[in-house]
Amino acid sequence: MAAKVKKALIELTDIKKEYVTEEVVTKVLHGINLTIKEGEFLGIMGPSGSGKSTLMNIIGFLDRLTSGKYKFKGKDVSKLDDDQLAEMRNSEIGFIFQTFNLLPRTNVLDNVKLPLIYSKKKNKIELAKKAVEAVGLTKRISNLSNQLSGGEKQRVAIARALVNEPSLILADEPTGNLDSKTGQKIMELIEDLNEKGHTVILVTHERYTAEHADRIIKIKDGLIVEDYKNHVRRRAKDGELVK
Amino acid sequence: MEFKDAIKISINNLRANKVRSFLTMLGLVIGVMAIIIIMSVGAGAQSLIINQIKGFGTNIITIMPGSSDESGPPTAIMGITITTLKYEDSLALEKKSNVEHAVAASAFLTGQGTFSWKDSSIETNFTGTTANYLNVEEAEVERGRFFSKSEEKSMARVIVLGSVIAEDLFGNQDPIGETIKIKKHAFKVIGLMKERGVVGLENQDNKAFIPISTSQKLLLGVDHLGSIRIKIDSTENVDQSIEEIKQTLREQHDIDNPKDDDFTVRAAAQALEIVTTITDALKFFLAAVGGLALVVGGIGIMNIMLIAVNERIREIGLRKAVGARNINLVTQFLAETIVITLIAGAVGIIIGAIISGLVALVANYLDYDWDYIVSLQSILLGLGISSLIGLVFGLYPAIKTSKIEPIAALRYE
Numbered sequence: 001m002a003a004k005v006k007k008a009l010i011e012l013t014d015i016k017k018e019y020v021t022e023e024v025v026t027k028v029l030h031g032i033n034l035t036i037k038e039g040e041f042l043g044i045m046g047p048s049g050s051g052k053s054t055l056m057n058i059i060g061f062l063d064r065l066t067s068g069k070y071k072f073k074g075k076d077v078s079k080l081d082d083d084q085l086a087e088m089r090n091s092e093i094g095f096i097f098q099t100f101n102l103l104p105r106t107n108v109l110d111n112v113k114l115p116l117i118y119s120k121k122k123n124k125i126e127l128a129k130k131a132v133e134a135v136g137l138t139k140r141i142s143n144l145s146n147q148l149s150g151g152e153k154q155r156v157a158i159a160r161a162l163v164n165e166p167s168l169i170l171a172d173e174p175t176g177n178l179d180s181k182t183g184q185k186i187m188e189l190i191e192d193l194n195e196k197g198h199t200v201i202l203v204t205h206e207r208y209t210a211e212h213a214d215r216i217i218k219i220k221d222g223l224i225v226e227d228y229k230n231h232v233r234r235r236a237k238d239g240e241l242v243k
Numbered sequence: 244m245e246f247k248d249a250i251k252i253s254i255n256n257l258r259a260n261k262v263r264s265f266l267t268m269l270g271l272v273i274g275v276m277a278i279i280i281i282m283s284v285g286a287g288a289q290s291l292i293i294n295q296i297k298g299f300g301t302n303i304i305t306i307m308p309g310s311s312d313e314s315g316p317p318t319a320i321m322g323i324t325i326t327t328l329k330y331e332d333s334l335a336l337e338k339k340s341n342v343e344h345a346v347a348a349s350a351f352l353t354g355q356g357t358f359s360w361k362d363s364s365i366e367t368n369f370t371g372t373t374a375n376y377l378n379v380e381e382a383e384v385e386r387g388r389f390f391s392k393s394e395e396k397s398m399a400r401v402i403v404l405g406s407v408i409a410e411d412l413f414g415n416q417d418p419i420g421e422t423i424k425i426k427k428h429a430f431k432v433i434g435l436m437k438e439r440g441v442v443g444l445e446n447q448d449n450k451a452f453i454p455i456s457t458s459q460k461l462l463l464g465v466d467h468l469g470s471i472r473i474k475i476d477s478t479e480n481v482d483q484s485i486e487e488i489k490q491t492l493r494e495q496h497d498i499d500n501p502k503d504d505d506f507t508v509r510a511a512a513q514a515l516e517i518v519t520t521i522t523d524a525l526k527f528f529l530a531a532v533g534g535l536a537l538v539v540g541g542i543g544i545m546n547i548m549l550i551a552v553n554e555r556i557r558e559i560g561l562r563k564a565v566g567a568r569n570i571n572l573v574t575q576f577l578a579e580t581i582v583i584t585l586i587a588g589a590v591g592i593i594i595g596a597i598i599s600g601l602v603a604l605v606a607n608y609l610d611y612d613w614d615y616i617v618s619l620q621s622i623l624l625g626l627g628i629s630s631l632i633g634l635v636f637g638l639y640p641a642i643k644t645s646k647i648e649p650i651a652a653l654r655y656e
Binding site: 057062063083086089090091097099103115164 | 245248255259557558561562563564565566567568569570571649650653
């Protein structure tokens with residue numbers, strides 16, 4: 001079987017991150033080197049304080065690196081200003097958070113439409129409806145966010161993450177606030193997205209969740225300590241481990 | 244981000260918390276309402292006063308005995324009797340050779356007395372005047388006639404009654420042809436004046452007119468005048484006529500130095516200007532006080548918006564995380580504040596207009612000649628100021644959103 005040569009989506013070279021508060025300097029990332037290809041399903045694992053969230057924030061343009069080089073789709077994006085970062089977040093990244101982070105007192109459609117408001121796309125309502133359909137919530141499209149169950153909320157979040165057709169989906173403990181059955185469904189959805197070609201980065205401290213990815217890196221004390229192909233992929237659909 | 248999205252978000256947030264929105268707007272509503280009421284009621288009162296002064300006649304010049312400085316009240320009003328003004332003065336002032344634009348001049352001397360007819364009697368006043376009273380004052384006789392020039396000079400014992408005096412003395416009976424006694428002298432009623440109501444701050448129907456010579460010599464035993472009123476052909480010529488009148492009177496009274504003038508010349512047009520200036524100043528001063536209420540209202544709104552920014556920190560973080568730039572958030576929150584202030588302004592204008600309308604209704608019911616004025620100017624002012632308040636007091640909270648970092652905001656409990 002001829003292997004398709006996949007392009008590198010993300011290239012991180014010697015990424016270091018430190019926070020300065022008053023006179024205290026906290027070093028969080030001590031030199032991360034990482035290349036992520038298009039279409040990959042990457043799991044980032046690590047204990048609290050390991051720097052995995054910081055790494056995810058830098059990849060997702062929510063935070064700036066202190067030193068090092070970040071190339072996205074071949075372009076150097078190490079030194080972007082606030083507005084440029086916002087633009088990248090809007091067009092290239094889709095976030096899925098542990099705590100869902102939906103707009104209160106707002107219905108499903110308007111929640112999913114949110115990233116589109118800040119883009120220049122024309123057919124906003126259509127795109128939003130399509131994304132809602134993709135996560136199977138068309139029946140609930142007019143419901144307010146507080147009328148949804150946990151699983152439904154996370155689906156809305158996923159639809160929102162997809163609506164701008166981003167290059168990368170970043171999921172931070174997506175099943176952390178869900179029961180195992182609902183969590184299962186959500187992972188199914190995320191796997192689906194990856195199968196359709198989306199690049200997915202899953203950040204978690206649980207091995208069980210990370211094992212849905214086909215590549216796992218482990219972070220400890222601001223450095224990558226392990227980076228391996230996951231041959232024992234857990235498939236949510238089957239609930240079984242697959243080789 | 245489109246403008247209509249910002250508006251939609253604003254209205255959503257307002258509806259979500261109706262009680263808080265209402266309380267937030269209340270200060271501004273009251274402030275705008277107060278300004279509308281002040282300007283409207285002020286304009287109504289102003290027009291009432293001006294209409295009364297116009298009733299004096301803007302092309303009429305009044306001469307009173309005794310000097311006074313230009314801006315002060317004439318001495319004659321102070322209750323001191325000055326006897327320098329004479330009937331001959333009124334004749335001289337009517338001549339076009341003296342006052343080019345004079346149409347007619349009427350002389351006045353009033354007194355009080357008991358009017359009796361058969362069994363009824365009343366204490367009232369009589370006004371001695373000249374035959375051309377009707378011309379100068381633009382008044383009319385309803386029945387009968389006014390007295391003639393010859394009667395004016397010959398101390399005729401004739402009297403023309405205003406409707407209030409006629410009714411007080413005669414009840415429903417026709418007074419014409421009847422004889423009434425004033426200070427033991429018999430007067431024949433030859434005419435009844437048409438009703439005029441309150442003009443120039445006096446109830447014109449509460450007057451009775453007799454020839455000037457009769458008033459002076461028969462009833463009061465004097466030969467001076469209380470005042471002279473001259474009608475000028477047009478308001479434009481009033482200023483010129485004032486000078487000519489002064490000249491004429493100086494000649495009549497043998498006065499060389501204007502400082503020795505023993506008369507006061509006033510035109511209603513001047514009074515009109517003064518009153519308009521004063522009431523305008525009052526109106527704007529009061530409106531400025533109302534403006535203070537607006538500032539207080541604005542500060543209240545700024546406070547609420549600051550709290551709102553804090554409360555919605557997660558929402559702000561989320562919006563930034565999905566791609567909102569700082570300017571988008573600033574615009575959103577500024578729009579919210581302006582929407583609040585505009586709605587408050589509109590409500591204030593409506594309530595203010597209603598209350599002013601009620602005031603006008605009551606005033607007119609009480610027979611005051613009150614105009615209900617809610618000018619487009621005051622409405623635009625109200626809306627404009629509301630928007631400005633929204634802009635000024637909304638700016639600080641809006642700018643605070645730029646300081647919010649998405650990562651920290653999303654973790655905010």
